[in-house]
Amino acid sequence: MMEELVFETPAKEALVDITDAVQEAVRCSGIHDGLCFIFCPHTTAGLTINESADPAVGRDIVRGLDRILGDGAGWEHAEGNSPAHIKASLIGSSLTVGVTGGQLALGTWQGIFLCEFDGPRRRRVWVRLLIAGKEELGLSLPH
Amino acid sequence: MMEELVFETPAKEALVDITDAVQEAVRCSGIHDGLCFIFCPHTTAGLTINESADPAVGRDIVRGLDRILGDGAGWEHAEGNSPAHIKASLIGSSLTVGVTGGQLALGTWQGIFLCEFDGPRRRRVWVRLLIAGKEELGLSLPH
Amino acid sequence: MMEELVFETPAKEALVDITDAVQEAVRCSGIHDGLCFIFCPHTTAGLTINESADPAVGRDIVRGLDRILGDGAGWEHAEGNSPAHIKASLIGSSLTVGVTGGQLALGTWQGIFLCEFDGPRRRRVWVRLLIAGKEELGLSLPH
Numbered sequence: 564m565m566e567e568l569v570f571e572t573p574a575k576e577a578l579v580d581i582t583d584a585v586q587e588a589v590r591c592s593g594i595h596d597g598l599c600f601i602f603c604p605h606t607t608a609g610l611t612i613n614e615s616a617d618p619a620v621g622r623d624i625v626r627g628l629d630r631i632l633g634d635g636a637g638w639e640h641a642e643g644n645s646p647a648h649i650k651a652s653l654i655g656s657s658l659t660v661g662v663t664g665g666q667l668a669l670g671t672w673q674g675i676f677l678c679e680f681d682g683p684r685r686r687r688v689w690v691r692l693l694i695a696g697k698e699e700l701g702l703s704l705p706h
Numbered sequence: 707m708m709e710e711l712v713f714e715t716p717a718k719e720a721l722v723d724i725t726d727a728v729q730e731a732v733r734c735s736g737i738h739d740g741l742c743f744i745f746c747p748h749t750t751a752g753l754t755i756n757e758s759a760d761p762a763v764g765r766d767i768v769r770g771l772d773r774i775l776g777d778g779a780g781w782e783h784a785e786g787n788s789p790a791h792i793k794a795s796l797i798g799s800s801l802t803v804g805v806t807g808g809q810l811a812l813g814t815w816q817g818i819f820l821c822e823f824d825g826p827r828r829r830r831v832w833v834r835l836l837i838a839g840k841e842e843l844g845l846s847l848p849h
Numbered sequence: 850m851m852e853e854l855v856f857e858t859p860a861k862e863a864l865v866d867i868t869d870a871v872q873e874a875v876r877c878s879g880i881h882d883g884l885c886f887i888f889c890p891h892t893t894a895g896l897t898i899n900e901s902a903d904p905a906v907g908r909d910i911v912r913g914l915d916r917i918l919g920d921g922a923g924w925e926h927a928e929g930n931s932p933a934h935i936k937a938s939l940i941g942s943s944l945t946v947g948v949t950g951g952q953l954a955l956g957t958w959q960g961i962f963l964c965e966f967d968g969p970r971r972r973r974v975w976v977r978l979l980i981a982g983k984e985e986l987g988l989s990l991p992h
Contacts, residue, residue: 604813606757611938614892619925627935639762649770670890747956749900782905792913
């Protein structure tokens with residue numbers, strides 16, 4: 564069992580901020596403390612955490628990956644989207660984020676992004692929640 | 707406690723599809739729903755999820771990382787395999803995948819790959835399973 | 850609930866070996882078997898696992914990422930640290946490591962590193978532990 568979120572990506576390449584949708588999945592679960600596991604079941608898209616305050620950061624991540632990999636030539640995979648596959652593996656296809664007090668435990672500037680590298684397309688994201696009480700934490704770590 | 711899988715990688719650099727071996731570990735565990743955590747205890751190899759239908763994708767991932775990093779020169783680490791270490795950190799050393807109905811919850815085109823960057827070698831992969839009942843999921847998320 | 854570790858990073862870019870601090874968090878928790886989840890709540894820093902025996906490996910990872918991305922120009926994000934944001938997404942912001950017998954289940958040469966890409970700064974790392982008994986493992990996997 565898991566929750567499936569669906570997103571329509573807007574362009575060939577784009578970072579889509581999905582923080583609110585994931586937070587809503589956490590809220591609806593009623594879970595107070597635990598872990599939120601997020602998975603992208605696609606091979607030319609991925610998931611990352613980065614700055615959500617300035618949307619230019621997401622555009623620079625797309626730009627930076629393009630500078631690194633370009634579209635180039637000489638790829639073996641016949642569909643012509645090898646750079647998108649490589650970017651997906653560099654970014655990764657899953658995330659784990661803590662849940663504290665019913666909220667995603669993100670840093671001040673962090674948001675959760677679906678990274679589209681071969682769109683625009685309809686993309687799915689699967690969310691699973693691990694409830695607390697499954698967790699035990701150190702109480703007296705000195706440093 | 708965990709399950710150790712062992713693979714002989716075939717070349718200096720290669721993506722080895724280990725999906726069936728991981729799925730067999732899930733099957734033998736008898737777990738129906740939960741999470742599968744996979745870890746690579748090596749520093750010049752990693753784990754990724756990408757397309758398993760066309761083996762050319764894995765070869766293009768190797769090719770793309772080589773174009774990015776090459777073997778270059780001017781590395782400080784004296785063993786001469788710094789690009790392999792860097793690739794391992796870019797790809798990552800662990801994966802988490804859902805388990806639903808006793809099956810790895812992967813997308814249609816996804817497979818799990820051990821990424822060899824400094825082989826051929828014998829490589830180990832550690833598998834741990836978290837059983838469901840530990841999970842609780844939102845049932846009424848509207849979107 | 851989680852444990853917060855704090856580190857002062859030494860330079861603009863550096864890999865800081867935090868293995869001992871994370872292991873101490875595991876020890877203080879009293880957990881014998883389970884999973885250790887580590888999260889970096891920053892957008893220009895990340896977490897990776899790589900070789901801890903030779904500190905030159907960490908310096909070569911910094912060097913390699915700089916060769917890939919440089920500081921370049923033409924970024925849209927006005928703070929001038931877009932390469933640091935991109936590196937953070939390439940490296941990733943969280944790790945999961947098994948715990949066996951009260952010890953982090955790392956490979957022989959592996960250590961856990963906080964990756965600073967826009968320092969020096971005070972950086973936080975959040976540690977959560979999942980206790981065993983939550984886990985069930987295959988006992989008879991043949992291969």
